[in-house]
Amino acid sequence: MAEVVTGAMGTLLPKLADLLTEEYNLQRGVRGEIMFLKAEMESMETALLKISQAPIDEPPDIQVRLWAKAVRELSYDLEDNIDKFMVRIEAGEQDKSHSFKGFIDKSLSLLTKGKIRHKIGIDIKDIKSRIKEISERRDRYKVDSVPVAKTTRQTLDTLRLSALYKKATELVGTDEKRFEVVKMLMEGDEVSKKLLRVVSIVGFGGLGKTTLANAVYNKLKVQVDITSKKRHFDCTAFVSVSLNPNMERIFKSLLHQLDKQKYENINEATWGELQLIEEIRTFLADKRYLIVIDDIWDKGVWENIKYALIDSEHGSRVITTTRILDVAQQAGGIYRLKPLSDVHSRKLFYQRIYETTDKSPPNELVEVSQNILKRCGGVPLAILTIGSLLSSKKGRSHTHEHWSKVYKSMGSGLDNSHDDVKNMRRILSVSYSDLPPHLKTCLLHLSWYPEDYEIETEQLIWKWVGEGFLKKEQGRSLYEVGEGYFEELINKSLLEPVKFDHVNKVSSCHVHDMVHDLITSLSNEENFLTTVGCQQPMDLPCKSRRLSIQTNIKEVANWLPTMSLSHVRSLTVSGSAFCLLPTLECFPVLRTLDFTDCKQVDNNHWKDICSLFHLRYLSLKGTSITKIPREIGNLKFLQVLDIRSTNIQEELPSTFIQLTQLLLVHMINSIAGAVPRWMCSLSTLFSLSITLETLGEEDLHVLGSLPSLSELYIQVKKSTQGRDRLVVGSDYPFPCLTRFSVKSHTMELRFAEGGMQNLQTLCLNFYDVDTLIQFDDFTLGLEKLSSLGHIKVMFNEKHEKISTVTNAMKKEIDINRNKPNLTVEVRSEIQEKVRVALYVELSAMAFIKGVKKLGH
Known part of the structure; x- marks a missing residue:
């Protein structure tokens, strides 16, 4: 669920409720303590959600953030203790033998359970003392009185104005796209030309939607009818909506632009929203108008605006821009804004650096500049931002060392001290800030995948299931809930579709490098996920919850045992790194384990794997496993088991029946x-x-x-x-x-x-x-x-x-x-074998390439 915001609260609170049931037979005093914990944690969850609504560029006070981090860590620790308690209690109830040995074992089990219940009581008292301390800090820092900071409208409006008044040299690649949008707006038969037509420009932040809309607007509003010698449109207006719109202000701005003389004092009027809509409809009833509605975030907002845009069959035209595909589909004809071509990317890049069109970098900088542009991915905002970092007027030398340093920094979060980098981060991060907590968690999880990696939709969603990110919904399976989350991220232009299946569902996706850079930076800040790459410093945070080992450095064998791994809930190991992995006993609360294509994993590792009682997700796809032991029945919480492409030689053991929470079993080519x-x-x-x-x-x-x-x-x-x-x-x-x-x-x-x-x-x-x-x-x-x-x-x-x-x-x-x-x-x-082999090879190349980037 919303882990990055509320820690383990989403799964912890139901477990606290379970502990209060008669099944666990806790002492009365301990039950009272748990009721106290549950009430306190529910209150803290509400405060965390409130804090999370602050935008990235305007975070709460440092003391408030430290408090929030302490609460999240506390929730993790409490859940870890409860999980250990539940597993040990339930493990003692599995022996149903009626023999004398069974009687002795049951008697010893009852004694053990008493000790376990006593231990959980001690742990809960310790947690309670920590909660009291945190609660006192909460009152001291006035956490509940922290205002819910909305996205800085002034900042974003300033950035939008800069898009409207860009220099001609910065409108590289706009002419062709402007022609395409004008064609969508203006061409058609005589009947359709008279009807109101809407074209929606859609794409993610920084792609140049506002710039393109303004270019189309400026071209059309001055066009003159050949016959009448009058302008095509009687009136025009360009209004921005933004994330937190004030509809009355928007409608007043629209009226003022439509007729500055008539509505000179409109801002002083006390009209409400309905009265303003009626005034706009009356004014537009007999006119041919051109209106741009920029940066719409919500379908409901568009519906309100649409009521004002009357279709009087005079051939009026409306342009909208949005990051949200649903909004574009509802508004009208969709124009998907594509990134700049390689040629236009280079032209814009060099113009920004040298402020002239007839200069390019020396030969020693050509290769690194190509690498920089590839990572920018044709996004004008990113190209202009990086270009400004390398601009000659900044007084920095144009050396290979300096340009390489900038390029490497693009993969791990750019230096935020530079104003242009701050602005780019604001524009990209507003999409992240607008996400509900559960989608923030799912998006940050994508930082695990290397850049340029093609992510399979099905595999990604099942990983979310194993991680516990998905919230149960009435009448829907967890996978269907995950599909909904995935579609929302696609809809908000934060994921880019790569392939579609025969029913037109997205079967694989890609994270744009600039979005990847943002979520990698955020993930690092939150200790959400730690990746050990080829040349990265091994500085695992003291309480890292997710660990991805993608390296074959020999030093890792000596490094890992020295680190605190008892809090790691998710472990992914690449093939080359497996031989360096310490025993799995170092991971007592592990939820997900991914050994995909680790050939070194064989039957000898089952003992360690089957000791991971909390495991929800297990991928042994492409390993050397040839059998599944009876001990797999110990993994009673297992939800996802993927053993595709392994050569299983024996039948599944009957202990499989103990896996009562299984949702997915993939064993093609296995049995x-x-x-x-x-x-x-x-x-x-x-x-x-x-x-x-x-x-x-x-x-x-x-x-x-x-x-x-x-x-x-x-x-x-x-x-x-x-x-x-x-x-x-x-x-x-x-x-x-x-x-x-x-x-x-x-x-x-x-x-x-x-x-x-x-x-x-x-x-x-x-x-x-x-x-x-x-x-x-x-x-x-x-x-x-x-x-x-x-x-x-x-x-x-x-x-x-x-x-x-x-x-x-x-x-x-x-x-x-x-x-x-x-x-x-x-x-x-x-052909099929060649296709599969090629796909596997290309995927492996992309992954290795991404790991090498991480190493830089």
Whole structure:
């Protein structure tokens, strides 16, 4: 949840409530202490949320910030103590033996529990004394009276004015974009030209939205009609909304610009918002107007403004700018503002540095300047800011050493002593400041990924689940909540889509380098995440909560054991760093563990892994693991298990049944047996990927009875020649399944009434067509899937009978009342292997490149 703002409060408070239940049988005095703690922590959570609303460039007093940090640390410590207590109590209740040894063990367990309960009482009293001390400091620093600082309107308005009145030399690359927007506004048939038309310029902070809107505005407002010799527009206005709008002030500014003489004294009027809207509508009723509404942050604000913009069919035009995609979509035609090209980036950069168009850096600075521009990513604000740092009028020498120093600083937070850097940080950080606490936490988590790294959406969301960032919502799974968070960050232009799947969902994304620089800086300030890179100084904060080891430095082997790792909740280790990792016993409260592609991880490491009782997320994808031991049942809080691409040789142990909180299990290419019957008891399982030797009725019976299963991917190794298709009907209902994917030689299944009635997406991947068409009557029963919206079919080779198969499917789709979309893709197995290998290689190169940047 909102960890960066409120520490562990989101998960701590429910646990305090749980401790008050009879299950834990705490002494009356201890229960009273817990009630006190719960009330105090709830009050402190409210204060923390209030403090968090201050903008980055206007933080609260240093004493208030220190108080907030102490409260967050206290919440972590208390939750760690409670977790240890709960695990030790519950571990003693697992032995259900009725033997004499079981009786002795149970007796000893009761004695142990008494000691544990006594220990938690002592710990809580210690926490209580710390809370009292913190509460006294809270009163002393008047934390509750700290005003909720809004984003500095004056500062941002000043920055916006600078965008409106930029020098001509700083409008590099604007002409082409201005032409495109003017074309969207003005072209069309005679009927559409008379209607009100809105174009919304959308993009993240610093991309030049206001500059472009102003360029279009200045061009159109002076255009003259060839026939009448009059200007195209009767009146014009340019108003800025900003993050915390005063609607009356905005409407008065609009009226004053529309007619300065008539509304000369409008600011002195006492009209309310509704009266001002009515006045604007009356004034615009018989006029052709051009209005720019700059920097809209909220759909509701646009709705209010839209009421004033009457469409009297005189050909009026409106331009809006926003960082929020939803706002742009609601306003009208979308113009997605793209970064500057490489050519325009260089031109703008050199003009800012040398203040002339006919000068470029000497040869020894060309390469470093290219590196700087790549990191700026075509964002005019970033280019101008870095250019100002290197500007000749600053009195600094144009040396390779100095330029390299500036370039390296871009990856770890720029020097804020420079005014231009402060301004750029304000513009970028306003998007961060506007986020609710839970999205701030999710965004800061992205600082773990290196620059230029392509982030897979699904993997990212499940990581958020394991980290505990997602808040349960009625009627939605945790993954669906995470999808909502992800879409909000995309919508606010803080994440950039890279790839889309066949249903037009973002399947991978990218963090712009300038946004990455901002969140890396913030993450470091908050001790949110610590990354040990190739050449970084190893200065792990005393209470680092997240640790990513991405280095092969030998000194790490001696360094890590000397550090305090008892507070680390998340650990990610790159392949080259694993051999240097100390025993996992150093991480007693670890929640997430990611060993992806660490080949050195093998069966010998299971003992340490299975001792991590608090583990929620475990990725062993691409490791050398070949079996899963019975001890995995110890990980009773485990929610996500990813063992894809590992070569598991044995069946899953029956102790898997103890993993009662599992949401995701990925084990494609890992297990070749049947689906075990005990899997029916995994009532929370949301997503399952599994490889089977063959698919049989017993497998369907188990999978179809899983009550929460929403996503299922099955890979079937052997074809089912000579066997009738299995019918998925009311006997195998799959009650919650929305996405189903099958990769096989044949299509083993046929759909009937009552089965998979909530299925929305069906993906079919066939090895070869010859085996597929063994059935004389190729019917799938697609018309029976009443909720189906998308079907994707992949063939791994070209075949003359592909059209026969697809035509048969189209006939069934045509009579499906939902009329699902069909996508067909043909690619050879060899091409697929090359594609996957290339993707893995490019991803690895991007990751290594990012790690090297971190090292600088």
